[in-house]
Amino acid sequence: MDMKTVESKWQQRWEKTKENCFNKKNADKKFYVLEMFSYPSGAKLHIGHWYNYGPTDSYARFKKMQGYEVFQPMGFDAFGLPAENYAIKTKIHPKDSTEKNIATMEQQLKAMGAMFDWSAEVKTCEEDYYKWTQWMFLKLFENGLAYRKEAPVNWCPSCNTVLANEQVVDGCCERCGTPVIKKDLTQWFFKITQYAEELLQGLDKIDWPEKTKLMQRNWIGKSTGCEIEFECESGDKFKVFTTRCDTVFGVSYVVLAPEHPLVKKLASEEQREAVEKYVAETAKTNEIERLSSAREKTGVFIGHYAINPVNGEKVPIYAADYVLYSYGTGAVMGVPAHDERDFMFAKKYGLPVKKVIENKNGETVLPFCEDGICVNSLQFDGRFGEDARTEITNYLTKLGKGQRKVNYRLRDWLVSRQRYWGAPIPVIHCPHCGIVPVPYKDLPVRLPYNVEFEPDGKSPLAKCDEFMHTKCPHCGGDALRDPDTLDTFVCSSWYYLRYPDAHNTKMPFDPEIVNKMLPVDKYVGGAEHACMHLLYARFFTKALRDMGYLNFDEPFQSLVHQGVILGPDGNRMSKSKGNIVSPDEYVSTYGADVFRMYLMFGFSYTEGGPWSDDGIKSVAKFLDRVERFVLKVKDYKSAKDSVAAGANEKDLNYARNYAIRQITRDLESFSFNTAVARLMEYVNALYKYDGFAEKDNAFLKECTRDLLLLLAPFAPHFTEELWEQWGGKYSVFDHKYPVCDESALEREESEYAVQVNSKIKTKIMLAKGLSNDEIQAIVLADESIRPLIEGKVIRKFIVVPGRLVNIIL
RNA sequence: GCGGCUGUGGCGAAAUUGGCAGACGCGCCGGACUUAGAAUCCGGUGGGCAACCUUGCAGGUUCAAGUCCUGUCAGCCGCACCA
Numbered sequence: 097m098d099m100k101t102v103e104s105k106w107q108q109r110w111e112k113t114k115e116n117c118f119n120k121k122n123a124d125k126k127f128y129v130l131e132m133f134s135y136p137s138g139a140k141l142h143i144g145h146w147y148n149y150g151p152t153d154s155y156a157r158f159k160k161m162q163g164y165e166v167f168q169p170m171g172f173d174a175f176g177l178p179a180e181n182y183a184i185k186t187k188i189h190p191k192d193s194t195e196k197n198i199a200t201m202e203q204q205l206k207a208m209g210a211m212f213d214w215s216a217e218v219k220t221c222e223e224d225y226y227k228w229t230q231w232m233f234l235k236l237f238e239n240g241l242a243y244r245k246e247a248p249v250n251w252c253p254s255c256n257t258v259l260a261n262e263q264v265v266d267g268c269c270e271r272c273g274t275p276v277i278k279k280d281l282t283q284w285f286f287k288i289t290q291y292a293e294e295l296l297q298g299l300d301k302i303d304w305p306e307k308t309k310l311m312q313r314n315w316i317g318k319s320t321g322c323e324i325e326f327e328c329e330s331g332d333k334f335k336v337f338t339t340r341c342d343t344v345f346g347v348s349y350v351v352l353a354p355e356h357p358l359v360k361k362l363a364s365e366e367q368r369e370a371v372e373k374y375v376a377e378t379a380k381t382n383e384i385e386r387l388s389s390a391r392e393k394t395g396v397f398i399g400h401y402a403i404n405p406v407n408g409e410k411v412p413i414y415a416a417d418y419v420l421y422s423y424g425t426g427a428v429m430g431v432p433a434h435d436e437r438d439f440m441f442a443k444k445y446g447l448p449v450k451k452v453i454e455n456k457n458g459e460t461v462l463p464f465c466e467d468g469i470c471v472n473s474l475q476f477d478g479r480f481g482e483d484a485r486t487e488i489t490n491y492l493t494k495l496g497k498g499q500r501k502v503n504y505r506l507r508d509w510l511v512s513r514q515r516y517w518g519a520p521i522p523v524i525h526c527p528h529c530g531i532v533p534v535p536y537k538d539l540p541v542r543l544p545y546n547v548e549f550e551p552d553g554k555s556p557l558a559k560c561d562e563f564m565h566t567k568c569p570h571c572g573g574d575a576l577r578d579p580d581t582l583d584t585f586v587c588s589s590w591y592y593l594r595y596p597d598a599h600n601t602k603m604p605f606d607p608e609i610v611n612k613m614l615p616v617d618k619y620v621g622g623a624e625h626a627c628m629h630l631l632y633a634r635f636f637t638k639a640l641r642d643m644g645y646l647n648f649d650e651p652f653q654s655l656v657h658q659g660v661i662l663g664p665d666g667n668r669m670s671k672s673k674g675n676i677v678s679p680d681e682y683v684s685t686y687g688a689d690v691f692r693m694y695l696m697f698g699f700s701y702t703e704g705g706p707w708s709d710d711g712i713k714s715v716a717k718f719l720d721r722v723e724r725f726v727l728k729v730k731d732y733k734s735a736k737d738s739v740a741a742g743a744n745e746k747d748l749n750y751a752r753n754y755a756i757r758q759i760t761r762d763l764e765s766f767s768f769n770t771a772v773a774r775l776m777e778y779v780n781a782l783y784k785y786d787g788f789a790e791k792d793n794a795f796l797k798e799c800t801r802d803l804l805l806l807l808a809p810f811a812p813h814f815t816e817e818l819w820e821q822w823g824g825k826y827s828v829f830d831h832k833y834p835v836c837d838e839s840a841l842e843r844e845e846s847e848y849a850v851q852v853n854s855k856i857k858t859k860i861m862l863a864k865g866l867s868n869d870e871i872q873a874i875v876l877a878d879e880s881i882r883p884l885i886e887g888k889v890i891r892k893f894i895v896v897p898g899r900l901v902n903i904i905l
Numbered sequence: 906g907c908g909g910c911u912g913u914g915g916c917g918a919a920a921u922u923g924g925c926a927g928a929c930g931c932g933c934c935g936g937a938c939u940u941a942g943a944a945u946c947c948g949g950u951g952g953g954c955a956a957c958c959u960u961g962c963a964g965g966u967u968c969a970a971g972u973c974c975u976g977u978c979a980g981c982c983g984c985a986c987c988a
Contacts, residue, residue, distance in 0.1 A: 266985090307909060311983060314908070319987070338988060351988090393986080418986045428988045436906095437986055505987055626983080697930075698917055711917065711931050718930090724945090770919065773929035780929095783946090849925040854969050856925055894968055896924050904968050 097723055099687025103813045107209055115827055116211040118167040118596075123612050127164035129156040130592055130652075132621030132629075133171045133218070134205075136197035137178045141204045143661045143669070143695075143707065144622075146679050150692030151658070151701055151768050152620045153210035157809035158763045160211070161833035167613065168211055169595040171218035172198050175226075176584040177255060177271055180517040184550060190517040191545065194221055209688050209812050211829075216598040220587035225594065226519040227540035228604035229587050232636070233511075234522055234533050241287045241639055242511075244531065248355065248421070249510055251279040256551035257514040258283055260583060261507050262315075262628045278379070284521060284580070285508040288635045292316055292504040294649075295634055303654040305702075308626045315627040317505025322489045323425065324498040326350055326402040328413070334358055334402075337424030337503055340434065341492070342484035345473040346452035347404050348442060349430040351395065351414045353421035354378040362413065364399025371398050371415060378417045393418050393441045405497035406488070407474070416441065424503050432463065439463035456480065509632065511583045516549035516556035518581030526568035526575040535569050541577065555579035588629055589636040592616055592651055611647045619652035622660070630655070656766050659704020661695075666706045677707045689811035690716045696768035696810065715772075719814055722779060722807065726800055726818050729786070734794040744788055745795055749840045751781035752799050757836040759806055775807060802834045809833075849900040850875055852884050868895045875901055 110116055118126075131152050134145060153168070160166040179190040186193075198219060205212065218225055236242040250259040254274035258281060263270045288295075296316050299309045321339035328334070336350060352359050354375045363371040374396040395416025402413050411430075418437055419428050432442030432449040439462065442449055453468040454460045460468070467481030476484055476491075492498030512521060520541045522534035534541055544563045549556040557563050558579035568575035590604070596613035597605040630652070637651040662668055663675025670676070682691050694715045699705055755778035762771035782799060785791060801822070808815040808828045819828040845861045848871075858880040862871060872893050875881055885903060892904035 307983085310909065314984060317984090317987065321988080336988080340988080391986080418988090420987065423987045431988095435988070437988075503987075505984095623982085700918070703911085703918095705917080708917070708931095714930055721945095769917090770929080773919075776929055787946095847925090851925085851969080854967095859925075892968060894924090896969095899921095899924055900969090902924085902968055 097719075097814065097817060099689065099813070100684075102817045103207070103209060103688055106813045106816045107206060109816075110211070110827070113827070115829065116168075116213055117215055118213050119165055122165035125163065125165045126613055127156075127159045127166045127618075128596075128613055128616045129159065129166055129168045129618045130595075130616045130620070131168075131170070132619075132625070133173050133588070133591060134201060135173045135176060135178070136194055136201055137182075139197045139200045141201060141208070141679065143677055143679050145205075146208070146692060147661050147695050147699075147704070148621060148658050149205070149208060149210055151696045151766070152618075152656075153208075153212075153812075154692070154696065154768065154809040155618065155620075155763055155766065157211060157812060157829060158833060160829055161805070161809065161831065163832065166211070167216075167596065168213060169216040169218070169598075170205060170210075170212040170214070171216075171591060171595070172201070172220065173584065173588050173591070174198065174219050174221035175518045175581075175587055177257075177515065177517070180515060180549060181255075183517075189545070190549075191221070194517075207683075207688065208692070211812075216595045218591055218594050218598055220519075220584070220591065221517075223540050223542065224601070225591075226543070226587065228594065229519045229582065229590070230522040230534070230539050230541060231536065231604055232586070232590055233519075233582065234536065234539075235643060236286060236639060237523075237533055239639070239643055241290065242284060243287065244282055244284050246280060246282040247285075248278045249281050249283055250276045251281070252276055255515070256553050258510060258512065260510045260585070260628075262509075262631075283510050284512040284578075285510055286586075286635070288509045288632070289504060289506055291635055291638050292318070292506050293502075294638060295506075295631065298634065298638075298650055302650050302652070304652075305623075305655065305657055308623060308630070308655065308657065311626040312631055315506065315631065318502060319505075320500070320502050322485070322492065322498055323501040324429065324492060325405060326427075326429075327405070328358075328362060328400060328402045329410075330362060330400065332358055332362065334427050335425045336427045336429045337501060338429055340431070340485070341488045341498070342467075342470060342473075342476075342479070342481065343431040343434045343452055344404070344406050344429065344488060344492075345470075345476075346431040346433050346450045347409070347411055347429045348432055348448045348450055349412045349414055349445075350402050351416045351419045351428050351430055351441075352398075353419040353426040354415045354417050355421035356415070356426045359398060359415045362398055362400040367397060367399030370396050374415060381417070393437060393444060395441065395445065397445070405492065405495060412447070414441075414445070422507065423505065434463055434465055436463050436465060509583075509635075511586055512578075512580035513583055514553070514555040514579075515551070515581055516543075516547055518584060519543070519587060520557065520563075521578040521580050521582055523578040524566060524568060524575045525578060526570060526573065528573055529568055529570040529575075532568055532570045532575070538569070543581075555581075557581070585628055585632050589632040590640075592619075592633070593640075593646075605645075607645050607647075610645075614646070615648050615651055615653045618654050618656065620656045620658060623657040657702060659699065659702050661699070661704050662706045664707050669707075682709065682712065686712060686716050687813070689814045690719060693719075693772065693810050697772040699769065701766050701768050718776060718779070719811060721783075722803070723814075723818060725779065725782060725786070726804065726822060729793075729796055729800045730822055732793040732797060734797060741792065741795070744785060744790075745792055746840075748781055748785045748795070748799060749837075750843070751778055752802055752834075753836050753838075753840040754778075755781075755806060756802070756834045757838075757841070760833070760836065763809070772810065775803075775810070778803060778806070804828065805831055805834050846898045848875075848898075850878070850881060851900060851902040852881065853905055854902055857881060857884060864898075868893070871895055871901060875903070 131149050156166050156168045174194050179194045182193055183190045250264050252259055252269035252274055254272045264276050268275050319339055322341040323335045323337050325333055325335050395414045398413050398415055400413050401410045404411055430438040432438045433451045434453050452472045454471050455468050470476045470479045470484050479487055489500050520543055522541045524532045526532050544560050547556050547560045564576050566575055566577055593605050593610050597609045633651050640646045665675050667673050694712045697715055698711045755774050758774045759771045804815055804819050816828050845863050848860050848862050849856050850858045850860055888905045894902040
């Protein structure tokens with residue numbers, strides 16, 4: 097079959113007949129299959145795109161054939177740094193390069209033959225999309241979920257922009273690898289922390305990979321403990337957070353983060369110079385160094401003391417950078433006997449180590465950090481672990497010096513970026529009225545084309561006068577626009593809501609439509625988004641729900657991550673390693689169907705693995721084999737030479753229904769490699785039957801027709817063509833996927849493995865429905881078994897129905 | 906350091922969830938058809954002459970372990986001074 101011709105023939109036909117368009121009339125049978133949309137960075141699809149989209153499309157086609165009205169849209173996550181960095185290098189405007197890349201990628205995606213509904217396409221860099229991204233921002237602002245604050249933020253000195261916590265990897269910028277530094281800047285944040293608890297709880301209700309859920313749980317980082325108030329000699333008070341309030345009697349010092357305001361306020365005359373020096377040095381150290389747990393602890397005594405509320409002890413106050421200002425209260429109590437960090441710190445600065453917990457099961461070696469029995473803790477002596485914590489918390493609460501407290505590691509999401517290629521933040525800064533949101537009717541705030549975007553640490557838009565100068569919507573006076581753009585993750589936090597109503601000009605989406613179409617039934621994409629996109633999208637969904645726009649809690653009911661296809665050398669494909677494999681030549685040699693089917697057959701979908709094209713020919717061979725067979729059987733004359741259904745027909749029918757059952761199961765679980773294997777087995781069975789002298793041609797044709805239906809999702813162009821030649825009605829995808837006839841799988845006999853003392857000795861065919869005693873009688877009488885057991889006592893006779901028997905002597 | 910995942914023939918990989926390890930393929934070997942090759946079709950293929958051995962390694966539970974438990978090694982991923 098000439099795949100080139102066949103592919104374009106059917107792609108055109110599908111487009112002309114709107115075969116892949118979602119039909120809103122059937123919305124009650126909707127099935128929303130979504131692949132993470134592409135970033136148009138390069139002009140070409142790489143193997144990763146194929147691996148994500150090809151097999152998932154087969155799944156979508158399978159669902160369609162099962163009778164669902166499948167909605168499978170595609171679009172482009174088109175704003176972002178790579179286009180801008182590319183522009184800086186080549187002077188090609190990001191808008192131009194992005195649009196060009198999108199045009200090419202659209203062609204390639206269409207050539208792939210996936211059933212994307214292009215009528216719902218979304219491009220985040222277009223006005224009619226980012227207008228609504230800005231709308232989202234305003235809604236969040238209106239609902240108190242977007243706010244501006246000055247804070248130490250992550251700054252990438254190479255990209256010249258701030259980064260979200262999630263975009264800092266090992267203290268470095270996730271894009272360019274440059275070490276991130278801390279800067280105090282006033283930035284926009286989204287209050288994702290308000291949803292920390294629900295984001296955590298919601299994970300229990302969704303069908304996602306456990307690994308991903310665990311990553312989100314860890315990222316949210318809930319910890320339950322106690323806040324304890326310490327009063328200083330000066331009368332100033334501060335709180336510490338601890339999960340181990342059962343150790344509070346062992347406090348020998350307290351530590352404030354260097355950024356803590358009390359550090360400067362309380363520093364004594366003698367210590368002032370040392371403290372200021374230390375604080376300044378901390379500010380200079382970069383994140384990687386500071387956050388390394390291996391690093392030796394440093395700190396400085398600030399020359400002031402605080403009172404331990406449970407025993408009135410006076411303890412010195414230190415400033416030390418192992419305490420993070422951004423977590424908890426930015427202050428901790430130091431209990432050297434029961435915390436490794438505090439222990440190291442105390443040893444270094446000669447602070448007392450006071451044991452207040454003893455090991456229940458043996459010698460107490462300090463630092464002892466597990467739960468134990470309280471000692472030297474007055475009325476709490478003898479209490480253990482959680483009980484001790486509860487009692488001490490209650491005691492502190494009664495004193496008015498503490499309370500139970502839950503903390504999360506999750507931080508608010510920093511969304512402003514000092515870059516050009518993104519959605520402008522729809523806010524106006526008025527010298528009289530302050531921060532004024534752009535009125536909804538004035539959206540979009542257009543991103544101007546002619547901008548000097550060479551990065552110099554200031555927002556490129558700040559240098560564009562025509563953009564910056566505007567009137568205050570409130571007082572009408574001169575005012576300035578916000579020069580920052582939104583993190584591109586904001587754009588991708590709601591795109592799945594836009595698809596079902598992609599052309600709405602009055603709203604981002606019609607809630608009535610979206611509430612019918614969502615949640616996404618199957619979302620497929622890379623695991624690298626676990627704590628970014630997948631978390632942000634959940635936050636957006638919950639926020640929009642609380643504003644009354646949505647009536648569901650989670651955007652993606654079921655999630656699958658495809659594995660990563662590595663270079664042939666086992667490393668991640670990268671230009672620098674020179675191990676990039678392009679799909680193009682394979683596609684032009686073998687065709688799209690063979691290539692995607694090989695991706696399904698040669699790898700375990702969720703595992704991925706190093707690229708190898710060893711088996712690609714085998715898939716081509718398989719399809720040839722199918723083609724030859726189908727065309728041969730097509731011309732068989734039916735009725736006349738029909739014979740009564742005998743054993744061979746029964747076997748073939750078994751093979752057929754076994755294939756149907758297994759392939760259906762395998763597709764449901766994204767186990768594409770075994771599904772293809774079952775198809776191959778079925779074709780082998782068909783060939784075998786065809787080789788018999790006597791055969792029932794009508795039955796064989798029926799079985800062959802089922803083969804085409806089974807194969808269709810895997811090799812869509814190929815099967816559509818054969819289906820037509822077979823005489824099937826267009827389109828093969830409008831026919832029902834075969835359903836397993838369970839009765840065909842019931843057999844009168846099954847083969848049992850016979851073990852003696854757990855070692856397999858022989859195999860026996862046994863009829864169905866025999867009692868254990870009957871089985872025992874037959875097995876013991878078997879010629880190959882009898883000599884092995886003669887004269888011996890059978891201690892046990894185990895029967896696993898339909899599978900094996902084990903004779904224990 | 907903490908958490909998670911993975912480890913199976915020469916290769917890609919399966920294994921009904923504790924029940925015949927290696928499905929389906931690649932590769933290789935043999936045969937058929939061919940003047941010959943390609944293509945195709947049929948058969949064989951974990952190791953060992955054998956008894957037997959075999960799922961990274963060492964133990965354990967069980968009639969039975971790739972699967973469960975304990976320890977250990979290697980690789981990958983995530984978090985990393987979160988109090």
